[in-house]
Amino acid sequence: MRILLVEDEKHLSDNIKKGLSEAGFAVDAAFDGEEGLYLATTETYDCIILDIMLPKMDGVKICETMRLKGYKTPILMLTAKGSVEEVAQGLDSGADDYLTKPFAFIELKSRIQALLRRGQTEASPVLRVADLELDPGKHTVSRAGKGISLTPKEFSILEYLMRHRGEVVTRTMIIEHVWDINYENMSNVVDAFMATLRKKVDKNRSVKLIHTLHGVGFKISTKP
Amino acid sequence: MRILLVEDEKHLSDNIKKGLSEAGFAVDAAFDGEEGLYLATTETYDCIILDIMLPKMDGVKICETMRLKGYKTPILMLTAKGSVEEVAQGLDSGADDYLTKPFAFIELKSRIQALLRRGQTEASPVLRVADLELDPGKHTVSRAGKGISLTPKEFSILEYLMRHRGEVVTRTMIIEHVWDINYENMSNVVDAFMATLRKKVDKNRSVKLIHTLHGVGFKISTKP
DNA sequence: AGACGATCTTCATAAAATCTTAATTTACTC
DNA sequence: GAGTAAATTAAGATTTTATGAAGATCGTCT
Numbered sequence: 001m002r003i004l005l006v007e008d009e010k011h012l013s014d015n016i017k018k019g020l021s022e023a024g025f026a027v028d029a030a031f032d033g034e035e036g037l038y039l040a041t042t043e044t045y046d047c048i049i050l051d052i053m054l055p056k057m058d059g060v061k062i063c064e065t066m067r068l069k070g071y072k073t074p075i076l077m078l079t080a081k082g083s084v085e086e087v088a089q090g091l092d093s094g095a096d097d098y099l100t101k102p103f104a105f106i107e108l109k110s111r112i113q114a115l116l117r118r119g120q121t122e123a124s125p126v127l128r129v130a131d132l133e134l135d136p137g138k139h140t141v142s143r144a145g146k147g148i149s150l151t152p153k154e155f156s157i158l159e160y161l162m163r164h165r166g167e168v169v170t171r172t173m174i175i176e177h178v179w180d181i182n183y184e185n186m187s188n189v190v191d192a193f194m195a196t197l198r199k200k201v202d203k204n205r206s207v208k209l210i211h212t213l214h215g216v217g218f219k220i221s222t223k224p
Numbered sequence: 225m226r227i228l229l230v231e232d233e234k235h236l237s238d239n240i241k242k243g244l245s246e247a248g249f250a251v252d253a254a255f256d257g258e259e260g261l262y263l264a265t266t267e268t269y270d271c272i273i274l275d276i277m278l279p280k281m282d283g284v285k286i287c288e289t290m291r292l293k294g295y296k297t298p299i300l301m302l303t304a305k306g307s308v309e310e311v312a313q314g315l316d317s318g319a320d321d322y323l324t325k326p327f328a329f330i331e332l333k334s335r336i337q338a339l340l341r342r343g344q345t346e347a348s349p350v351l352r353v354a355d356l357e358l359d360p361g362k363h364t365v366s367r368a369g370k371g372i373s374l375t376p377k378e379f380s381i382l383e384y385l386m387r388h389r390g391e392v393v394t395r396t397m398i399i400e401h402v403w404d405i406n407y408e409n410m411s412n413v414v415d416a417f418m419a420t421l422r423k424k425v426d427k428n429r430s431v432k433l434i435h436t437l438h439g440v441g442f443k444i445s446t447k448p
Numbered sequence: 449a450g451a452c453g454a455t456c457t458t459c460a461t462a463a464a465a466t467c468t469t470a471a472t473t474t475a476c477t478c
Numbered sequence: 479g480a481g482t483a484a485a486t487t488a489a490g491a492t493t494t495t496a497t498g499a500a501g502a503t504c505g506t507c508t
Contacts, residue, residue, distance in 0.1 A: 089330065151455055168363040172243040176329050186238070187458060188495085195497050214465055214494070215376035216363055217246065223371070375466055411469055412484085419486055438476060438483065 257281025
């Protein structure tokens, strides 16, 4: 098993590398974002550990770029303590798991093993809310076992909602995620898509999953 | 939480204001430097967002003036991309952080939250008074584990009260934090909202949490 | 290139929820 | 008990959201 570690704090990097090597992994270390991305895309790894705060290019950017290019390698992000934003950004950019610093080494090891295991059995984690399932890998959605066909934007919005299940998601968050940063939004695109999503996901169902929080945004969950 | 935004590009300003409002902030917008400085020194804000390039008076000048007069309000500067000069000048003049355009809104939001957090006593993510809980992130409130649904204004007021738990909060303080400057209030809005808040939070409970201090204001705590 | 179909975006309007005001009742202070 | 201050309500004003349909855009295929 080969692992890439992208971490700029020399001391921490050395420690992790030592520990993982002892556990039988082959570890490559990169010390800045550019080097990390270069290695990640030119070599083959079974898992990548990415610090978020990095010189030259941050971890989120690396992760996004890789997913954009189609790399499915499991990615574990290291985030600063207490930064909910970082965690959200990280998972959003396509990371499979995260760990907040500081952490116990054994914790890191077990997360990595979980990721590697997951990679073997099921290619990608399926998102689930009640009887609604979304498989990011296969790009399929189903409710109560029956397939639902969604357009790309619809899929992307639903995926985003499901990755934040139970939490409020504002229109701006959705816009920034599904469209690009420079999209000048003064319209009601999001609302229009919510309407079509509802039609496909919730219509004729006794239990509604998509809820509006007036004045705030939307939320997907079993309870309003 | 009240924020002043000084930005002359109408479109960008509107977008930022919209996003921050969604996130529960009260936002005042100024469109040139003089207006910005005037508001910054006559009103009270929890954070100020300053564009550097502005008509009449640039952001650096505003920042310098404020620090000279002793204002400690956290300031976030917006600079043009790649202008190292601007960044240096900005931080030099007393700004607390900067962001280069263009930026993702989530980035701006997280910077602001970081600044606000820094100022306070490391705000815990969930606010709690007795069995009443408010989660600013998830935008949820519950008492004794049972969810309570609040409108945006109700939520804002309750959050403000809870951030000052045990302290007296006057009507003026509430008005200034929850509404923005264009609100000319001589009515009893606050009282009206306190009534609905009480109905949702305290009704049918043996322990009341919202208390009136006659002639002064309100307070949230277990003891009157 | 042109035509078709699918998807995305905007617009208009109806419906719902929230906010504000004002009038009335109740409580507090001296 | 008089005079304020606060609580409570209900109705009207305003804002926000839902939704269907028309127009624009994109990609694919011939």
